Amino acid sequence: MSEASNxxxxxxxxxxxxxxxxxxxxxxxxxxxxxxxxxxxxxGFEVSVVKQLIRIRKMEPAEVAExxxxxxxxxxxxxxxxx
Amino acid sequence: MSEASNxxxxxxxxxxxxxxxxxxxxxxxxxxxxxxxxxxxxxGFEVSVVKQLIRIRKMEPAEVAExxxxxxxxxxxxxxxxx
Amino acid sequence: MSEASNxxxxxxxxxxxxxxxxxxxxxxxxxxxxxxxxxxxxxGFEVSVVKQLIRIRKMEPAEVAExxxxxxxxxxxxxxxxx
Amino acid sequence: MSEASNxxxxxxxxxxxxxxxxxxxxxxxxxxxxxxxxxxxxxGFEVSVVKQLIRIRKMEPAEVAExxxxxxxxxxxxxxxxx
DNA sequence: CTGCCATTTTACCGGC
DNA sequence: GCCGGTAAAATGGCAG
Numbered sequence: 001m002s003e004a005s006n007x008x009x010x011x012x013x014x015x016x017x018x019x020x021x022x023x024x025x026x027x028x029x030x031x032x033x034x035x036x037x038x039x040x041x042x043x044g045f046e047v048s049v050v051k052q053l054i055r056i057r058k059m060e061p062a063e064v065a066e067x068x069x070x071x072x073x074x075x076x077x078x079x080x081x082x083x
Numbered sequence: 084m085s086e087a088s089n090x091x092x093x094x095x096x097x098x099x100x101x102x103x104x105x106x107x108x109x110x111x112x113x114x115x116x117x118x119x120x121x122x123x124x125x126x127g128f129e130v131s132v133v134k135q136l137i138r139i140r141k142m143e144p145a146e147v148a149e150x151x152x153x154x155x156x157x158x159x160x161x162x163x164x165x166x
Numbered sequence: 167m168s169e170a171s172n173x174x175x176x177x178x179x180x181x182x183x184x185x186x187x188x189x190x191x192x193x194x195x196x197x198x199x200x201x202x203x204x205x206x207x208x209x210g211f212e213v214s215v216v217k218q219l220i221r222i223r224k225m226e227p228a229e230v231a232e233x234x235x236x237x238x239x240x241x242x243x244x245x246x247x248x249x
Numbered sequence: 250m251s252e253a254s255n256x257x258x259x260x261x262x263x264x265x266x267x268x269x270x271x272x273x274x275x276x277x278x279x280x281x282x283x284x285x286x287x288x289x290x291x292x293g294f295e296v297s298v299v300k301q302l303i304r305i306r307k308m309e310p311a312e313v314a315e316x317x318x319x320x321x322x323x324x325x326x327x328x329x330x331x332x
Numbered sequence: 333c334t335g336c337c338a339t340t341t342t343a344c345c346g347g348c
Numbered sequence: 349g350c351c352g353g354t355a356a357a358a359t360g361g362c363a364g
Contacts, residue, residue, distance in 0.1 A: 006326065008326055009325075009326035009327050009328070011126055012128060012133070012323060012326055012327055013326075013327045013328075015119055015122065015123045015126070015128070015133065016133065016136060016137055016140070016327065018119055019116055019119050019120070019137060020137065020140070022112050022115050022116050022119070023116065023137075025112055026109055026112045026113070026116075029105050029108055029109045029112070030109070030338095032105050033102055033105050033106070033109075036098055036101055036102055036105070037102075039098070040098050043094055043098075044091075045094075045095060045098070046239075046242070046243040048239055048242075048243075049239055049240065049242075049243040050095065050098060050099065050102075052236065052239055053099060054099055054102055054103060054106075057099070057103070070218065070222075073214060073215055073218055074215065076212070076215075128323070129319055131341095132316070132319050132320055132323055133323065134340095134341095135320060136320070136323055136324065136327070136329070139329075140329070150298070153295055153298050154298055154301060154302065157178060157294070157295075157298055157299065157302055158302065159175075160172065160174055160175035160178055160179075161175050161178055161179045161182065161302070162175070162179075163302070163305075163306070177292055178292075178294060178299070181285055181288065181289045181292070181294070181299065182299065182302060182303055182306070184285055185282055185285050185286070185303060186303060186306070188278050188281050188282050188285070189282065189303075191278055192275055192278045192279065192282075195271050195274055195275045195278070196275065196343095198271050199268055199271050199272065199275075200344095202264055202267055202268055202271070203268075205264070206264050209260055209264075211260075211261060211264070213345095214345095214346090216261065216264060216265065219265060220265055220268055220269065223265070223269070279357085297359080297360095300358085300359090
């Protein structure tokens with residue numbers, strides 16, 4: 001036999017191979033992102049600021065959710081929970 | 084104009100949008116990988132060991148041997164050697 | 167010789183031993199914290215709320231620092247940095 | 250009254266204060282450990298390998314053997330065995 | 333080559 | 349008691 005010596009081995013190898021494939025795609029995307037930031041820099045933008053902008057755009061909904069969660073926790077704490 | 088008030092702004096918005104798009108694809112791939120490890124677990128494999136295997140497969144054989152060698156040397160040095 | 171077979175080995179063993187000692191102290195502190203939360207629960211407080219309070223007390227200065235960092239980043243970006 | 254407005258509040262504040270104190274001690278210990286690894290590096294040891302050694306020392310010998318065994322089995326299963 | 337940041341791994345904590 | 353997600357820590361990669 002050449003690679004996987006039995007049924008379990010074939011299954012395992014399939015798992016490993018698929019993961020490795022997806023990781024490569026992931027790596028390629030990371031490279032694409034890096035390329036865009038390179039272009040960003042060439043266009044005269046501060047990369048760190050742009051990254052921060054992106055982070056803020058992501059965070060705003062997250063912060064709303066967090067605030068809601070804090071409120072919810074307190075309401076539970078004082079026995080006012082609706083559920 | 085709707086969002087970006089000038090040429091630089093449009094360029095910047097384009098950059099941000101493209102990065103965000105790629106990041107979402109990255110996130111989706113990460114989820115796919117998680118799913119495979121879930122399947123891996125269901126199939127009865129030790130996920131941590133499978134991850135270790137994938138790590139080893141990424142390394143050059145020489146690197147693997149060298150790392151083992153250093154570890155062995157240190158173990159001898161502190162009297163932890165198996166022999 | 168019994169444990170470390172040479173000068174380098176003794177040095178290495180000393181390093182390892184000290185790290186292990188500090189890690190144990192760290193672990194003991196973690197246990198102490200857990201014990202306090204147990205007491206907290208017994209006293210009738212909602213542990214999750216107390217933890218959140220602690221987190222919030224930690225976060226306030228962190229948020230100030232973050233805001234300052236954002237300002238700093240922008241000032242750099244527009245060439246107004248003081249340094 | 251200054252900070253805690255009642256007995257429960259005082260109790261709660263005591264809990265919070267003690268936890269925060271212990272967390273600071275924990276943080277200080279983490280810094281001490283970092284310092285030792287810095288010294289370790291300066292002494293010419295491979296920090297990653299030393300960390301690996303410490304991990305192995307924490308494990309029961311039987312566990313070490315078992316983990317190696319499983320890895321070996323999987324490597325054989327997918328045809329990566331060295332022998 | 334050192335410090336920083338992203339990713340990964342590990343420990344914790346709640347629900348089922 | 350295990351399993352799931354979540355928060356902390358460690359690791360590795362990268363820019364400066």
